[in-house]
Amino acid sequence: MTLAQQNVAKPPSKALVFGTVLFYMVAALSMVMANKWVLNTTSAPLFFLLAQLFVAIVLFLGAHTVGLIQIPLRLDLDVCKGLVPMVALNVVGLSASNYTLKFVDASFYQVARGLVLPFTVCTSYIVLHSRPSLRILFSCSIVTLGFFVGVFLDAIPMSLVGVSFGVASSVITALHSVVIKKALDVVKGSAMDLSWYTNLLSAGVLIPLMLVMGELPEVKKLFFPPEQAVVVPHARLGLLGTFLWGSLIAGVLGFMMSLASLLSIKVTSPITHMVSSAVRGVAGAVLGMWVFGDVLSTGRTSSIAIILSGSIYYTWIKHVESQQAASSPAKSGYDRIPLEEVEAGKTVGLNGKPTPE
Template sequence: MTMTMSEPTADPPSRTLVVSVVLFYIVAALAMIVANKWVLNATSAALFLLLVQLLISAFLLWIADLFRLFQDRLTLDIATCKALIPLIALNVTGLSFSNYTLKFVDTSFYQVARGLVLPFTVAASFFLLQTRPSVRILSACALVTAGFFIGVLLDGTPLSLVGIGFGVVSSLITAVATVVIKKSLPLVNDSSILLAWYSNVLSAVVLVPVMFVAGEGPAIFALLRGAPAPGAPEGTPSELPTFLWGSLVTGVVGFAMSVAGPLSIKVTSPISHMISAAVRGVASSFLGLWLFHDLISSGRAASIAVVLGGSIFYTWIKNEETKAAKTTGGYERVPMNEIDLERGSQLEERD
């Protein structure tokens, strides 16, 4: 049916809203990376740190709900929990691998180790949302991919292959999770706050057995007793003070991320959300140089520059394609159109 001027249409978010949300996400994510690295430098219980962050974030969401700070009330029902199992599995795995990546690599290399997020997201959008990328978008992805391999192969400082492996897998999971979040929003009435609540609570529940299976039990018990970590040299101070302060800071920032992340994906496209993540990664590299005295070799600097260049190239391409879409009555957030077609069947499944 041909759309007329009198028919109601869904207006896309304003540029001011999109820019504000993206900036909020970048600042919160940067604070999360720096605070996480500070704690992970002092503790070997990376998954336990993640669990405490999730619990603090869920508690703050609950407090905010008590004071009616959100339009949507927080609920928990079994049907929705079951429907969100794929998202929770991806969330736990992705966050765990991301923490391990940051634990094994420098803050300045974190951007490089997770440099394949954009290409993976384009691929995930193609396979899961049937969003066909243009040739120019593929060329931007190729440039970003080249930046990743420049950093891995030409970095002059010793690299952790384990950290790089965690980064690649984390990038893939993050890309898929971004698309799954977009498709999961209808299950919670398009409420990013409610989705953040479910994600934090259910991820914390799933993470409890996972961290013991991963072998963190001895480190956790030593931490709670105020004793040095297992295998630490004699006289090593307890990690507990740093862990407590770091958990508090990262938990509060995690609360901000719980709001900012899904909201960013909701008002932008999955790929645009990943662009903000790329900018965040570049900024974190400079923060690593300043705060943690990381070494940035010429290869690492070139890698960061190429990844940033590919991201800027992609942003320009999307801007041009958006202008072209507007002249033909198109809509920039193509993936969301695909989701709208499936909204009825998805809402029927949530209860």
């Protein structure tokens, strides 16, 4: 859409913008809490992800049946081949996100995945040859500083395994923002078809991957728990009940977020999107403390604040530079990946999931 077309188009109502942002925030926070709730009771994060995908697939089919959406029920082999990189990144990225949340506190999850922005800018430069400005690099350095503050200067012991998975997840998310552009071309620009294909194909990939990773004994424990199984304090429903309810909640929320993310990109500006992400990050840390008893130390709080400050500064700089490029297109030397597209990529790809945020 050109700048002239944007000016002519009727802006979305404040109520629609507020409703979209509020729903997306609540759904994303609820998904993180639901994921952590289940992952505290099981050591089968891949099977948990598979269960969520199954719920999303059923919901896709149901929505198609009632006419809410239209998806291709007959799979195109050429499309499936073209989506191999997309599906591979989604499976690895979401698996890494689940493992991150398995090993770190809910309040620390944002810190563990705090390098998404710097990796995205680097990926944009390497793959798309998008040369960032010095102010963009400065914003990335602020975010990186916040990550190192949380990892190395926090007094609370943390899992280096969880942090490593968080870094890996950040790298995959950055690569995903590039691959999704090509994946959309494969499905002729239909984000809904892309979401449907990646859900279905990723579920197929996760089944053998789950077996290779040795999760079968843990799955067996879910359905046939040993008599002396330890009951987690907040797993009052039992291991299987917690797993099933958590999978249902996360799957439903993920499906709804995959729809809401499309609307979010259309009705919200990048600044609104980033501010809502910042609020969501703070709320997630507070909820982690309230629901799971996480400790918010000075180092952890400072880390979150620095990461959010750098992200907001990036969004402001990106907005200023885009305005300058629009007024003088001849001076625009590169096309950076908008951060809101990174967020959309995480949700459009696999049932809107965190990747919990």
